[in-house]
Amino acid sequence: xxxxxxxxxxxxxxxxxxxxxxxxxxxxxxxxxxxxxxxxxxxxxxxxxxxxxxxxxxxxxxxxxxxxxxxxxxxxxxxxxxxxxxxxxxxxxxxxxxxxxxxxxxxxxxxxxxxxxxxxxxxxxxxxxxxxxxxxxxxxxxxxxxxxxxxxxxxxxxxxxxxxxxxxxxxxxxxxxxxxxxxxxxxxxxxxxxxxxxxxxxxxxxxxxxxxxxxxxxxxxxxxxxxxxxxxxxxxxxxxxxxxxxxxxxxxxxxxxxxxxxxxxxxxxxxxxxxxxxxxxxxxxxxxxxxxxxxxxxxxxxxxxxxxxxxxxxxxxxxxxxxxxxxxxxxxxxxxxxxxxxxxxxxxxxxxxxxxxxxxxxx
Amino acid sequence: xxxxxxxxxxxxxxxxxxxxxxxxxxxxxxxxxxxxxxxxxxxxxxxxxxxxxxxxxxxxxxxxxxxxxxxxxxxxxxxxxxxxxxxxxxxxxxxxxxxxxxxxxxxxxxxxxxxxxxxxxxxxxx
Numbered sequence: 001x002x003x004x005x006x007x008x009x010x011x012x013x014x015x016x017x018x019x020x021x022x023x024x025x026x027x028x029x030x031x032x033x034x035x036x037x038x039x040x041x042x043x044x045x046x047x048x049x050x051x052x053x054x055x056x057x058x059x060x061x062x063x064x065x066x067x068x069x070x071x072x073x074x075x076x077x078x079x080x081x082x083x084x085x086x087x088x089x090x091x092x093x094x095x096x097x098x099x100x101x102x103x104x105x106x107x108x109x110x111x112x113x114x115x116x117x118x119x120x121x122x123x124x125x126x127x128x129x130x131x132x133x134x135x136x137x138x139x140x141x142x143x144x145x146x147x148x149x150x151x152x153x154x155x156x157x158x159x160x161x162x163x164x165x166x167x168x169x170x171x172x173x174x175x176x177x178x179x180x181x182x183x184x185x186x187x188x189x190x191x192x193x194x195x196x197x198x199x200x201x202x203x204x205x206x207x208x209x210x211x212x213x214x215x216x217x218x219x220x221x222x223x224x225x226x227x228x229x230x231x232x233x234x235x236x237x238x239x240x241x242x243x244x245x246x247x248x249x250x251x252x253x254x255x256x257x258x259x260x261x262x263x264x265x266x267x268x269x270x271x272x273x274x275x276x277x278x279x280x281x282x283x284x285x286x287x288x289x290x291x292x293x294x295x296x297x298x299x300x301x302x303x304x305x306x307x308x309x310x311x312x313x314x315x316x317x318x319x320x321x322x323x324x325x326x327x328x329x330x331x332x333x334x335x336x337x338x339x340x341x342x343x344x345x346x347x348x349x350x351x352x353x354x355x356x357x358x359x360x361x362x363x
Numbered sequence: 364x365x366x367x368x369x370x371x372x373x374x375x376x377x378x379x380x381x382x383x384x385x386x387x388x389x390x391x392x393x394x395x396x397x398x399x400x401x402x403x404x405x406x407x408x409x410x411x412x413x414x415x416x417x418x419x420x421x422x423x424x425x426x427x428x429x430x431x432x433x434x435x436x437x438x439x440x441x442x443x444x445x446x447x448x449x450x451x452x453x454x455x456x457x458x459x460x461x462x463x464x465x466x467x468x469x470x471x472x473x474x475x476x477x478x479x480x481x482x483x484x485x486x487x488x489x
Contacts (some may be wrong), residue, residue, distance in 0.1 A: 033426045034401045225400070225427050293448065295404050295424050317403035317426055324403075346406075346422065 006050035007148045007206035008213055012221075021224055022117025022240070024051035030221040037229050037319040039220035040195050041360075044154035046219040047227055053120025054147045054203065055127060058110035059138030065131055066111050070100055071252060071269070073262040074111070077102040082175040082192055084260050086252045087115075087123065088269030092276055093249045096123060096239055097257070099192055101177045108138075112188070112203075116239040120144040130268075148209035152216055153199035153230075161200050164215040165189055169200060183215035195227065196234035196358060232314050235287055235327060235357025241298060242285065242313040242327060251276050254329065256285040256357075283310065284335035287355040288326040294345040296326035296352070301344040309334060312343060318359060325359050326352075365394040367485045368459060372478035374435040375487060379459070380470075380478060387436055387470045390463040391423065391454065394488040399425040402454040405447045407432075407464055412440045414467065416474050421464070423454070436474040438467030 003025040016027035066074040072085035100113040124142035158169040167180035177190035187204040296315035315326030342349035371381035377395035414434040454462040
């Protein structure tokens with residue numbers, strides 16, 4: 001199947017290298033991952049994240065449908081608020097994670113949520129099927145092709161945004177969204193992101209994406225390579241890698257996002273998760289620091305005394321720390337920071353230590 | 364474009380070999396380091412190890428990828444560039460200079476001659 005190209009593809013074509021990400025041909029690197037990573041940690045970088053999905057839900061029962069399909073308490077959101085949540089099945093297994101925005105409205109409630117790349121059709125189908133099953137009165141639209149998305153991230157992002165848009169980030173709290181204009185292009189501007197830094201994500205029509213991108217000329221263009229090192233340093237989950245309903249079935253408690261579960265709401269998977277919360281997870285998602293030379297990668301075994309106890313789901317060299325870091329699952333009894341383990345890299349056990357996340361806590 | 368100096372020969376898998384008449388120095392090409400991106404780790408054999416042309420002799424990892432390294436010629440490792448263990452980025456900064464990987468003794472001239480010329484290798488990477 002042909003890869004979907006983001007609306008900014010032509011703009012990036014002669015500057016970036018590309019990769020297949022969730023069925024999209026996305027820029028992975030512009031200058032170097034190290035340069036791009038440092039820009040986001042120290043000043044400001046801009047990402048094309050148009051591969052992310054957009055599903056819009058509105059109508060009288062929109063809140064009810066959102067509440068019953070996401071783990072967090074959607075009913076508590078005021079217009080203009082956003083919330084991170086998981087989409088779980090009846091067994092409480094995470095199928096996707098998402099940011100759900102309650103958009104400002106002048107009538108019925110209206111939501112926009114952002115499934116991961118390549119998950120938009122699945123999410124849309126789930127929402128429509130459940131709406132039918134439960135007889136709810138709301139509209140669900142997969143608007144993935146109707147939106148481009150760029151993320152401006154880093155300590156200098158608020159200044160960059162204030163210069164380029166009609167929305168002053170200072171007026172926007174963390175996890176808030178507002179309508180505004182970027183270089184005259186009407187957009188949604190949200191104070192969210194997935195790098196651990198301050199910044200915004202901007203949703204705009206695809207035909208105007210180049211104008212929006214160009215409004216942030218002073219920002220370092222960043223690809224998905226640095227996005228991955230940035231989120232790994234924060235201990236943030238990557239869909240399809242750190243959790244996956246088939247290859248890595250995990251509950252939100254195992255995956256370390258139990259804080260995004262509200263058992264007082266009635267969502268799909270709620271009963272299974274109430275039980276899981278009672279017994280506590282057997283395995284935990286932890287950070288790891290290698291104490292020997294080597295890089296832990298997805299799939300590497302974690303061992304204690306030669307016995308396999310878990311595995312790595314993400315791993316890289318941390319550009320900020322200059323040391324190899326990883327994320328993975330171990331038995332809860334081994335999840336305490338400082339616990340000594342080994343990671344098997346190409347047959348060799350490398351000394352490693354369980355570490356708390358984010359790895360860059362002082363940021 | 365990428366530098367492909369003609370004072371050395373190349374393997375299709377992007378390693379180069381250059382000789383001073385006695386010792387052969389091995390590394391990876393400018394094209395290869397660019398493809399890999401930021402190099403963060405190299406695993407190399409030890410001095411005294413015997414390499415056979417075409418066999419894996421080590422591993423190079425960048426932030427985004429892991430690649431095997433293949434011996435461009437057979438020979439005995441006489442020296443390893445240990446600077447790369449602490450500064451793997453030298454491979455990016457100076458693949459033909461400070462970013463060299465191994466020095467080999469006892470290399471057969473025929474092995475060396477069988478490698479691609481700079482021109483032939485350039486055609487492959489265009």
